[in-house]
Amino acid sequence: MYASLKSIGSYVPEKILTNKDFEKFIDTSDEWIVQRTGIKERRIAADDQATSDMGALAAQKAIERAGIDKNDIDLVMCATLSPDHLCMPSTACLISDKVGIRNAMAFDISAACSGFVYMLSMAKAFIESGAKKNILLVGAEKISSLVDYTDRGTCILFGDGAGAAIISATEDKNEAIIDVHASADGKYSDLLITPGCGSKYPCRAENVKDKLQYIKMAGNEVFKVAVRTLTKDVVDILKTNNLKSEDVDIFIPHQANLRIIEAVRNKLNFPTEKTVFTVAKYGNTSAASIPMAINDAYEEGRLKKGDLMLLDTFGGGFTWASALVKFGGN
Ligand code: UT7
Numbered sequence: 001m002y003a004s005l006k007s008i009g010s011y012v013p014e015k016i017l018t019n020k021d022f023e024k025f026i027d028t029s030d031e032w033i034v035q036r037t038g039i040k041e042r043r044i045a046a047d048d049q050a051t052s053d054m055g056a057l058a059a060q061k062a063i064e065r066a067g068i069d070k071n072d073i074d075l076v077m078c079a080t081l082s083p084d085h086l087c088m089p090s091t092a093c094l095i096s097d098k099v100g101i102r103n104a105m106a107f108d109i110s111a112a113c114s115g116f117v118y119m120l121s122m123a124k125a126f127i128e129s130g131a132k133k134n135i136l137l138v139g140a141e142k143i144s145s146l147v148d149y150t151d152r153g154t155c156i157l158f159g160d161g162a163g164a165a166i167i168s169a170t171e172d173k174n175e176a177i178i179d180v181h182a183s184a185d186g187k188y189s190d191l192l193i194t195p196g197c198g199s200k201y202p203c204r205a206e207n208v209k210d211k212l213q214y215i216k217m218a219g220n221e222v223f224k225v226a227v228r229t230l231t232k233d234v235v236d237i238l239k240t241n242n243l244k245s246e247d248v249d250i251f252i253p254h255q256a257n258l259r260i261i262e263a264v265r266n267k268l269n270f271p272t273e274k275t276v277f278t279v280a281k282y283g284n285t286s287a288a289s290i291p292m293a294i295n296d297a298y299e300e301g302r303l304k305k306g307d308l309m310l311l312d313t314f315g316g317g318f319t320w321a322s323a324l325v326k327f328g329g330n
Contacts, residue, residue: 001128002172008294019039028152037257039257041280043161050142055078055140058163058295063099075136078091079287080287081146082146082286090106095136111287113254113286116139120180138291154214154216154217178324181236233312233322248274249308250276250302251270253293254312307327
Protein backbone atom coordinates (compact mmCIF):
# COMPACT_ATOMS: atom_id res chain seq x y z
CA MET A 1 0.00 0.00 0.00
CA TYR A 2 1.23 3.51 -0.85
CA ALA A 3 0.23 6.93 0.49
CA SER A 4 -1.17 9.35 -2.07
CA LEU A 5 -1.79 13.10 -1.89
CA LYS A 6 -5.30 12.97 -3.37
CA SER A 7 -6.41 16.57 -3.01
CA ILE A 8 -5.43 20.04 -1.91
CA GLY A 9 -7.31 23.09 -0.65
CA SER A 10 -6.53 26.46 0.82
CA TYR A 11 -8.09 29.50 2.43
CA VAL A 12 -6.79 33.06 2.50
CA PRO A 13 -8.36 35.82 4.60
CA GLU A 14 -9.84 38.81 2.79
CA LYS A 15 -7.85 41.61 4.39
CA ILE A 16 -4.71 42.60 2.48
CA LEU A 17 -1.79 44.41 4.14
CA THR A 18 0.43 46.02 1.50
CA ASN A 19 4.02 47.25 1.77
CA LYS A 20 2.67 50.79 1.42
CA ASP A 21 0.51 50.21 4.52
CA PHE A 22 3.69 49.46 6.53
CA GLU A 23 5.21 52.78 5.42
CA LYS A 24 2.53 54.48 7.56
CA PHE A 25 3.66 52.98 10.88
CA ILE A 26 7.28 51.71 10.64
CA ASP A 27 10.50 53.02 9.10
CA THR A 28 10.46 51.00 5.88
CA SER A 29 9.61 51.30 2.20
CA ASP A 30 7.87 49.28 -0.47
CA GLU A 31 11.15 49.36 -2.40
CA TRP A 32 13.20 47.88 0.50
CA ILE A 33 10.67 45.11 1.17
CA VAL A 34 10.35 44.11 -2.50
CA GLN A 35 14.11 44.19 -3.06
CA ARG A 36 15.05 42.21 0.08
CA THR A 37 12.12 39.77 0.22
CA GLY A 38 10.04 39.82 -2.99
CA ILE A 39 6.93 40.34 -0.83
CA LYS A 40 4.35 42.85 -2.07
CA GLU A 41 1.41 42.08 0.20
CA ARG A 42 0.17 39.54 2.72
CA ARG A 43 -3.26 38.46 4.06
CA ILE A 44 -4.32 39.20 7.64
CA ALA A 45 -7.06 37.26 9.45
CA ALA A 46 -10.01 39.11 10.97
CA ASP A 47 -9.90 39.74 14.73
CA ASP A 48 -12.57 37.11 15.34
CA GLN A 49 -11.00 34.56 13.01
CA ALA A 50 -8.77 31.95 14.66
CA THR A 51 -6.29 29.53 13.09
CA SER A 52 -8.81 26.68 13.30
CA ASP A 53 -11.44 28.72 11.41
CA MET A 54 -9.06 29.14 8.47
CA GLY A 55 -7.84 25.54 8.75
CA ALA A 56 -11.42 24.22 8.67
CA LEU A 57 -12.25 26.17 5.49
CA ALA A 58 -9.13 24.82 3.74
CA ALA A 59 -9.95 21.31 5.01
CA GLN A 60 -13.51 21.44 3.68
CA LYS A 61 -12.18 22.28 0.23
CA ALA A 62 -9.64 19.43 0.32
CA ILE A 63 -12.29 16.92 1.48
CA GLU A 64 -14.67 18.05 -1.27
CA ARG A 65 -11.98 17.75 -3.94
CA ALA A 66 -10.92 14.29 -2.73
CA GLY A 67 -14.51 13.15 -3.13
CA ILE A 68 -14.43 11.20 0.11
CA ASP A 69 -16.90 10.99 2.96
CA LYS A 70 -15.57 12.92 5.95
CA ASN A 71 -16.60 9.99 8.14
CA ASP A 72 -13.92 7.91 6.42
CA ILE A 73 -11.14 10.18 7.71
CA ASP A 74 -9.34 8.35 10.50
CA LEU A 75 -6.61 10.85 11.40
CA VAL A 76 -6.41 14.66 11.49
CA MET A 77 -3.07 16.39 11.94
CA CYS A 78 -2.51 20.12 12.09
CA ALA A 79 0.86 21.86 11.81
CA THR A 80 0.88 25.35 13.27
CA LEU A 81 2.99 27.73 15.31
CA SER A 82 -0.07 29.88 16.04
CA PRO A 83 -2.57 27.41 17.58
CA ASP A 84 -5.94 28.73 18.81
CA HIS A 85 -4.88 27.83 22.35
CA LEU A 86 -1.39 27.42 23.75
CA CYS A 87 -1.82 23.98 25.33
CA MET A 88 -5.24 22.49 24.76
CA PRO A 89 -7.38 21.68 22.99
CA SER A 90 -5.25 21.11 19.92
CA THR A 91 -6.12 23.06 16.77
CA ALA A 92 -6.58 19.67 15.04
CA CYS A 93 -9.40 18.85 17.51
CA LEU A 94 -11.08 22.19 16.80
CA ILE A 95 -10.76 21.73 13.03
CA SER A 96 -12.21 18.20 13.31
CA ASP A 97 -15.20 19.64 15.16
CA LYS A 98 -15.74 22.49 12.69
CA VAL A 99 -15.57 20.11 9.73
CA GLY A 100 -17.76 17.52 11.47
CA ILE A 101 -15.23 14.72 11.79
CA ARG A 102 -16.00 12.55 14.82
CA ASN A 103 -14.00 9.72 16.39
CA ALA A 104 -10.80 10.29 14.40
CA MET A 105 -7.43 10.61 16.14
CA ALA A 106 -6.44 14.31 16.09
CA PHE A 107 -3.30 16.16 17.17
CA ASP A 108 -1.03 19.11 16.37
CA ILE A 109 2.61 19.04 15.47
CA SER A 110 5.16 21.74 16.19
CA ALA A 111 7.82 22.03 13.49
CA ALA A 112 7.38 25.69 12.46
CA CYS A 113 7.56 26.23 8.68
CA SER A 114 8.53 22.59 8.07
CA GLY A 115 5.32 21.31 9.66
CA PHE A 116 3.44 20.34 6.49
CA VAL A 117 6.29 18.25 5.06
CA TYR A 118 6.89 16.69 8.50
CA MET A 119 3.22 15.64 8.47
CA LEU A 120 3.64 14.07 5.02
CA SER A 121 6.37 11.89 6.48
CA MET A 122 4.05 10.74 9.29
CA ALA A 123 1.06 10.28 6.98
CA LYS A 124 3.19 8.10 4.69
CA ALA A 125 4.25 5.93 7.63
CA PHE A 126 0.71 5.63 9.05
CA ILE A 127 -0.70 4.56 5.68
CA GLU A 128 2.12 2.27 4.58
CA SER A 129 1.93 0.45 7.92
CA GLY A 130 -1.81 -0.08 7.39
CA ALA A 131 -2.71 1.83 10.57
CA LYS A 132 -4.76 4.55 8.78
CA LYS A 133 -6.54 4.91 5.43
CA ASN A 134 -7.55 8.55 4.95
CA ILE A 135 -5.67 11.36 6.66
CA LEU A 136 -6.48 15.06 6.73
CA LEU A 137 -3.41 17.31 6.97
CA VAL A 138 -3.82 21.00 7.73
CA GLY A 139 -1.15 23.69 7.84
CA ALA A 140 -2.79 26.81 9.26
CA GLU A 141 -1.43 30.04 10.69
CA LYS A 142 -2.61 33.28 12.21
CA ILE A 143 0.95 34.58 12.50
CA SER A 144 -0.34 38.14 12.78
CA SER A 145 -1.19 37.18 16.39
CA LEU A 146 2.53 36.53 17.09
CA VAL A 147 4.05 39.45 15.23
CA ASP A 148 5.38 42.62 16.84
CA TYR A 149 4.23 45.31 14.42
CA THR A 150 6.93 47.68 15.71
CA ASP A 151 9.76 45.28 14.72
CA ARG A 152 10.48 46.07 11.08
CA GLY A 153 12.87 43.11 10.75
CA THR A 154 10.05 40.59 11.20
CA CYS A 155 6.61 42.19 10.81
CA ILE A 156 6.89 42.74 7.06
CA LEU A 157 7.59 39.05 6.42
CA PHE A 158 4.58 37.17 7.71
CA GLY A 159 0.98 36.59 6.66
CA ASP A 160 -2.02 34.45 7.61
CA GLY A 161 -3.70 31.59 5.76
CA ALA A 162 -4.29 27.86 5.63
CA GLY A 163 -3.75 24.88 3.35
CA ALA A 164 -5.01 21.31 3.63
CA ALA A 165 -4.57 17.96 1.91
CA ILE A 166 -6.11 14.51 1.98
CA ILE A 167 -3.66 11.62 2.00
CA SER A 168 -5.22 8.26 1.17
CA ALA A 169 -4.11 4.68 0.72
CA THR A 170 -3.56 3.55 -2.88
CA GLU A 171 -2.08 0.59 -4.70
CA ASP A 172 -0.89 2.79 -7.56
CA LYS A 173 2.78 3.75 -7.24
CA ASN A 174 2.34 6.41 -9.94
CA GLU A 175 0.36 8.58 -7.54
CA ALA A 176 2.39 7.97 -4.39
CA ILE A 177 4.44 10.01 -1.94
CA ILE A 178 7.81 8.63 -2.99
CA ASP A 179 10.10 9.86 -0.24
CA VAL A 180 10.27 12.40 2.59
CA HIS A 181 13.44 13.57 4.33
CA ALA A 182 12.93 15.50 7.57
CA SER A 183 15.54 16.70 10.06
CA ALA A 184 16.20 19.18 12.85
CA ASP A 185 19.03 20.80 14.77
CA GLY A 186 18.11 22.49 18.05
CA LYS A 187 21.43 24.25 18.42
CA TYR A 188 20.01 27.05 16.25
CA SER A 189 16.85 27.43 18.35
CA ASP A 190 17.61 31.01 19.51
CA LEU A 191 17.89 32.39 15.98
CA LEU A 192 14.16 32.08 15.28
CA ILE A 193 12.03 31.92 18.39
CA THR A 194 8.89 33.07 20.22
CA PRO A 195 10.47 33.10 23.69
CA GLY A 196 7.40 33.84 25.81
CA CYS A 197 4.11 32.30 26.92
CA GLY A 198 5.54 28.80 27.30
CA SER A 199 6.86 27.17 30.49
CA LYS A 200 10.19 29.03 30.33
CA TYR A 201 8.74 32.56 30.31
CA PRO A 202 5.08 32.11 31.26
CA CYS A 203 2.42 34.48 30.08
CA ARG A 204 2.81 36.89 33.00
CA ALA A 205 2.62 40.66 32.93
CA GLU A 206 6.42 41.20 33.15
CA ASN A 207 7.13 38.85 30.22
CA VAL A 208 4.38 40.34 28.12
CA LYS A 209 5.73 43.83 28.93
CA ASP A 210 9.09 42.63 27.55
CA LYS A 211 7.25 41.49 24.39
CA LEU A 212 8.46 37.89 24.79
CA GLN A 213 5.26 36.58 23.21
CA TYR A 214 6.36 37.79 19.77
CA ILE A 215 8.52 36.20 17.05
CA LYS A 216 12.21 37.18 17.27
CA MET A 217 14.52 36.42 14.39
CA ALA A 218 18.20 36.95 13.57
CA GLY A 219 17.15 37.41 9.94
CA ASN A 220 20.49 37.49 8.21
CA GLU A 221 21.85 34.41 10.02
CA VAL A 222 18.62 32.49 9.37
CA PHE A 223 18.83 33.52 5.72
CA LYS A 224 22.31 32.01 5.23
CA VAL A 225 21.50 28.68 6.91
CA ALA A 226 18.20 28.53 5.01
CA VAL A 227 19.86 28.84 1.58
CA ARG A 228 22.53 26.26 2.47
CA THR A 229 20.10 23.77 3.98
CA LEU A 230 17.35 24.07 1.37
CA THR A 231 19.89 23.46 -1.40
CA LYS A 232 21.47 20.46 0.34
CA ASP A 233 17.99 19.03 1.03
CA VAL A 234 17.15 18.96 -2.67
CA VAL A 235 20.51 17.51 -3.69
CA ASP A 236 20.19 14.75 -1.06
CA ILE A 237 16.62 13.67 -1.81
CA LEU A 238 17.19 13.61 -5.59
CA LYS A 239 20.39 11.60 -5.15
CA THR A 240 18.78 9.08 -2.77
CA ASN A 241 16.05 8.46 -5.34
CA ASN A 242 18.34 8.41 -8.41
CA LEU A 243 16.59 11.43 -9.88
CA LYS A 244 17.81 14.63 -11.54
CA SER A 245 16.37 18.16 -11.42
CA GLU A 246 15.00 17.59 -14.95
CA ASP A 247 12.84 14.70 -13.68
CA VAL A 248 10.91 17.06 -11.41
CA ASP A 249 7.72 18.49 -12.94
CA ILE A 250 7.18 21.20 -10.35
CA PHE A 251 9.41 22.63 -7.62
CA ILE A 252 7.46 23.99 -4.63
CA PRO A 253 9.78 25.63 -2.09
CA HIS A 254 8.87 27.24 1.23
CA GLN A 255 7.80 30.83 0.55
CA ALA A 256 9.86 32.87 3.03
CA ASN A 257 11.90 35.15 0.81
CA LEU A 258 12.18 35.38 -2.99
CA ARG A 259 15.96 35.72 -2.73
CA ILE A 260 16.17 32.38 -0.89
CA ILE A 261 13.94 30.68 -3.48
CA GLU A 262 15.99 32.15 -6.34
CA ALA A 263 19.32 31.09 -4.79
CA VAL A 264 18.12 27.48 -4.44
CA ARG A 265 16.40 27.44 -7.84
CA ASN A 266 19.50 28.72 -9.65
CA LYS A 267 21.85 26.30 -7.88
CA LEU A 268 19.63 23.36 -8.88
CA ASN A 269 18.81 24.67 -12.37
CA PHE A 270 15.04 24.65 -11.96
CA PRO A 271 13.48 26.89 -14.63
CA THR A 272 11.07 29.58 -13.38
CA GLU A 273 8.16 27.95 -15.24
CA LYS A 274 8.67 24.79 -13.16
CA THR A 275 8.81 26.70 -9.86
CA VAL A 276 5.91 27.96 -7.76
CA PHE A 277 6.14 31.51 -6.35
CA THR A 278 3.45 32.79 -3.98
CA VAL A 279 5.63 34.84 -1.63
CA ALA A 280 4.79 38.15 -3.37
CA LYS A 281 1.08 37.85 -2.55
CA TYR A 282 1.05 35.94 0.75
CA GLY A 283 4.43 36.57 2.44
CA ASN A 284 5.64 33.81 4.75
CA THR A 285 2.70 31.77 6.08
CA SER A 286 4.92 29.21 7.85
CA ALA A 287 3.28 25.76 8.04
CA ALA A 288 0.59 26.89 5.58
CA SER A 289 3.12 28.05 2.98
CA ILE A 290 3.70 24.74 1.15
CA PRO A 291 0.04 23.55 0.96
CA MET A 292 -1.09 27.06 -0.08
CA ALA A 293 1.52 27.00 -2.86
CA ILE A 294 0.47 23.49 -3.99
CA ASN A 295 -3.13 24.70 -4.02
CA ASP A 296 -2.34 27.73 -6.19
CA ALA A 297 -0.40 25.57 -8.66
CA TYR A 298 -3.39 23.20 -8.77
CA GLU A 299 -5.93 26.00 -9.31
CA GLU A 300 -3.76 27.53 -12.03
CA GLY A 301 -3.84 24.18 -13.87
CA ARG A 302 -0.09 23.67 -13.39
CA LEU A 303 -0.49 20.38 -11.52
CA LYS A 304 -1.79 17.22 -13.17
CA LYS A 305 -2.29 13.70 -11.85
CA GLY A 306 1.04 11.86 -11.73
CA ASP A 307 3.18 15.03 -11.85
CA LEU A 308 6.30 14.79 -9.71
CA MET A 309 6.38 17.57 -7.11
CA LEU A 310 9.52 18.42 -5.17
CA LEU A 311 8.73 20.15 -1.86
CA ASP A 312 11.47 21.85 0.14
CA THR A 313 11.10 23.70 3.43
CA PHE A 314 13.00 25.22 6.33
CA GLY A 315 11.99 26.83 9.62
CA GLY A 316 12.41 27.53 13.31
CA GLY A 317 13.97 24.85 15.47
CA PHE A 318 15.81 24.69 13.09
CA THR A 319 13.74 22.14 11.20
CA TRP A 320 13.95 21.29 7.53
CA ALA A 321 12.37 18.78 5.17
CA SER A 322 11.99 17.83 1.53
CA ALA A 323 9.61 15.49 -0.24
CA LEU A 324 9.13 13.85 -3.63
CA VAL A 325 5.42 13.47 -4.21
CA LYS A 326 3.51 12.29 -7.28
CA PHE A 327 0.25 14.23 -7.32
CA GLY A 328 -2.67 11.84 -6.89
CA GLY A 329 -5.52 14.30 -7.47
CA ASN A 330 -7.63 14.99 -10.52
O1 UT7 B 1 10.40 30.84 7.50
C1 UT7 B 1 11.56 30.62 8.26
C2 UT7 B 1 12.73 31.07 7.56
N1 UT7 B 1 12.81 32.50 7.56
C3 UT7 B 1 13.59 33.06 6.70
O2 UT7 B 1 14.13 32.34 5.90
C4 UT7 B 1 13.82 34.54 6.75
C5 UT7 B 1 15.28 34.78 6.53
N2 UT7 B 1 15.72 36.18 6.55
C6 UT7 B 1 15.35 37.09 5.65
O3 UT7 B 1 14.47 36.89 4.84
C7 UT7 B 1 16.16 38.37 5.60
O4 UT7 B 1 17.27 38.23 6.46
C8 UT7 B 1 15.37 39.64 6.00
C9 UT7 B 1 14.40 40.01 4.90
C10 UT7 B 1 14.64 39.43 7.29
C11 UT7 B 1 16.34 40.83 6.16
O5 UT7 B 1 17.09 41.01 4.97
P1 UT7 B 1 18.68 41.15 5.04
O6 UT7 B 1 19.14 41.41 3.68
O7 UT7 B 1 19.20 39.93 5.73
O8 UT7 B 1 18.87 42.46 5.92
P2 UT7 B 1 19.61 42.63 7.33
O9 UT7 B 1 18.85 41.93 8.41
O10 UT7 B 1 21.05 42.32 7.17
O11 UT7 B 1 19.43 44.19 7.54
C12 UT7 B 1 20.02 45.12 6.64
C13 UT7 B 1 19.54 46.52 7.03
C14 UT7 B 1 19.67 46.81 8.52
O12 UT7 B 1 20.05 48.16 8.67
P3 UT7 B 1 21.57 48.56 9.02
O13 UT7 B 1 21.87 47.84 10.30
O14 UT7 B 1 22.38 48.04 7.86
O15 UT7 B 1 21.51 50.04 9.12
C15 UT7 B 1 18.27 46.62 9.03
O16 UT7 B 1 18.00 47.39 10.18
O17 UT7 B 1 18.16 46.65 6.72
C16 UT7 B 1 17.47 47.15 7.87
N3 UT7 B 1 16.09 46.65 7.85
C17 UT7 B 1 15.10 47.30 7.23
N4 UT7 B 1 15.08 48.44 6.52
C18 UT7 B 1 13.89 48.83 5.99
C19 UT7 B 1 15.59 45.52 8.42
N5 UT7 B 1 14.27 45.43 8.19
C20 UT7 B 1 13.94 46.52 7.44
C21 UT7 B 1 12.74 46.98 6.88
N6 UT7 B 1 12.76 48.13 6.17
N7 UT7 B 1 11.58 46.32 7.02
